[in-house]
Each structure stands twice: as structure tokens, then as C-alpha cells.
Amino acid sequence: MSISIDLSGRRALVTGAGRGIGRGIALRLAEAGADVAVNDLDPATAEATAEAVRALGRRSVAVAADIRTAPAVDAVADAAEAALGGVDILVNNAGISLYRAIVDCSEDDWDAHIDIMAKATFLTIRRLAPAMMERGWGRIVNLGSYVAQLNCTTKYFGPYCAAKFAIVGLTQVAAQELAPHVTVNAVGPGDVATEMMEAEWALEGRRRGIPTADVREEYRKRLILGRFEAPDDIARAVLFLCSPLGDQVTGSHLIVSGGLPFHA
Numbered sequence: 001m002s003i004s005i006d007l008s009g010r011r012a013l014v015t016g017a018g019r020g021i022g023r024g025i026a027l028r029l030a031e032a033g034a035d036v037a038v039n040d041l042d043p044a045t046a047e048a049t050a051e052a053v054r055a056l057g058r059r060s061v062a063v064a065a066d067i068r069t070a071p072a073v074d075a076v077a078d079a080a081e082a083a084l085g086g087v088d089i090l091v092n093n094a095g096i097s098l099y100r101a102i103v104d105c106s107e108d109d110w111d112a113h114i115d116i117m118a119k120a121t122f123l124t125i126r127r128l129a130p131a132m133m134e135r136g137w138g139r140i141v142n143l144g145s146y147v148a149q150l151n152c153t154t155k156y157f158g159p160y161c162a163a164k165f166a167i168v169g170l171t172q173v174a175a176q177e178l179a180p181h182v183t184v185n186a187v188g189p190g191d192v193a194t195e196m197m198e199a200e201w202a203l204e205g206r207r208r209g210i211p212t213a214d215v216r217e218e219y220r221k222r223l224i225l226g227r228f229e230a231p232d233d234i235a236r237a238v239l240f241l242c243s244p245l246g247d248q249v250t251g252s253h254l255i256v257s258g259g260l261p262f263h264a
């Protein structure tokens with residue numbers, strides 16, 4: 001018995017999809033047949049991903065917005081629904097990461113992490129879940145993190161870890177409240193080779209006084225599978241959760257980390 005991954009007729013909204021993991025997710029969903037609304041802070045990168053989706057034969061719209069407030073989220077959702085006719089799949093991917101000690105973090109640093117990740121995830125679910133429940137089908141996938149697990153937090157990422165733990169907690173509650181027709185899961189990446197990760201390695205290298213390349217190699221060596229993840233590794237996990245193969249998975253935090261070890 002084979003189950004094909006065919007999302008034809010489904011309509012997705014992916015936040016933070018201008019580059020990196022979000023772009024990979026948007027393209028994977030489109031390849032499976034879904035139409036995709038692309039949100040990003042940068043209009044140019046949002047449009048570039050939307051063009052790539054359209055090149056795959058799917059409908060797409062680019063919606064540039066900072067989604068840390070309710071009016072902005074409502075505007076993004078309105079644009080996505082107007083362009084695609086509705087949203088059946090929501091992927092909350094937008095995020096930031098700042099490598100800085102807690103005592104050196106400003107209140108603005110804290111607010112940015114919580115608002116862009118945890119608060120925006122809450123706002124998009126609140127806005128889009130009711131229509132999914134009314135239609136009787138929906139898939140919500142939130143981006144958690146390897147660090148949002150017991151004994152996996154990483155120093156100098158205080159606000160980031162806090163936001164990701166909040167997302168995992170919200171995911172578990174939403175899975176209960178939106179069942180049985182809407183599944184809600186989180187995917188927890190580890191070290192993904194993206195511009196954001198490269199910037200983190202550079203910051204760590206400067207703090208420790210060593211080359212970025214040395215930091216990068218230290219991170220690679222700790223991976224059981226021996227290579228950094230690519231955005232598509234995360235995208236395929238998201239696709240699984242949105243497909244018939246994931247119909248009985250909800251409230252989970254699927255770690256896709258290449259085998260990162262737990263801290264002692």
C-alpha cells in the first residue's frame with residue numbers, strides 16, 4: 001500500500017519564507033501541489049520565493065509584513081485568503097536569533113524574539129484556525145528548535161530559547177483545542193546551513209577569538225550524521241506532517257537535528 005503526498009487543492013501560508021528554511025518549506029509544499037502565500041519582512045525576497053512557487057505551476061502571492069502585531073497578521077491573512085481563496089496549511093517559520101549573554105540583552109532584544117516568534121505564532125493560529133475548523137481540515141506546523149528541549153538549551157541564546165519553548169507549549173495546547181480536524185505540530189531544527197546560522201558562528205567566533213570556520217567545524221563534528229542540515233531537510237519534515245502520512249501526528253515536537261547530542 002502506497003500513500004502519495006499530493007497537496008493539490010490545498011492552500012498554504014508560510015511566514016518568513018523569503019530565504020533559508022522558510023523558502024525551502026514553501027517550495028516543498030508547492031512541489032507537492034499546494035498553492036503558497038509567501039510572507040517575509042523583505043518584499044524582494046518574498047517576491048523571489050513567490051516567483052519560484054509560480055515557476056512550479058502553483059499560485060502564489062508575496063505578502064511583505066512584520067508580523068509581530070495583530071493588525072499586521074490580519075493583513076497578511078486577508079491577503080493570503082484573497083489571493084488563494086483560503087488557508088488550509090499554516091507554517092509559522094519567521095524568526096530571529098541573537099547570540100548574546102542574558103546580562104547584555106536589552107528589553108528590545110527580548111521583545112523582538114518573543115514577538116516575532118511566540119507572539120506571531122499565537123496571532124496567526126488565532127486568526128486562521130477558526131476557518132480550518134469550520135472547513136473540517138487544517139494543518140499547522142510551527143518551527144520549534146532543538147534547543148527547546150530539556151538539557152538542550154544553549155548559553156548566549158536566552159531570549160531565543162525562551163521563545164522556542166513558548167512555541168512548543170503553545171503547539172501542545174493548540175493541538176488539544178483544535179482537534180480532531182486540525183493537527184498542530186512543531187518541527188525542531190538543529191544546525192541548519194543558512195545565513196542566520198552563519199551569522200551565529202561569526203558572532204561566536206568573535207566572542208571566543210577564533211575564526212568562524214573553526215566554530216563551524218566544531219559544530220559539524222558534534223553531529224551524529226556528520227553533516228549540517230539543509231533547509232530542505234526541515235521542509236521534508238514539514239511536508240510529512242501536512243501529508244496523509246502524518247494524519248495521526250499532533251501535539252508533537254519533531255526534532256530534525258542530524259543527531260545533536262543532549263548536554264550532560
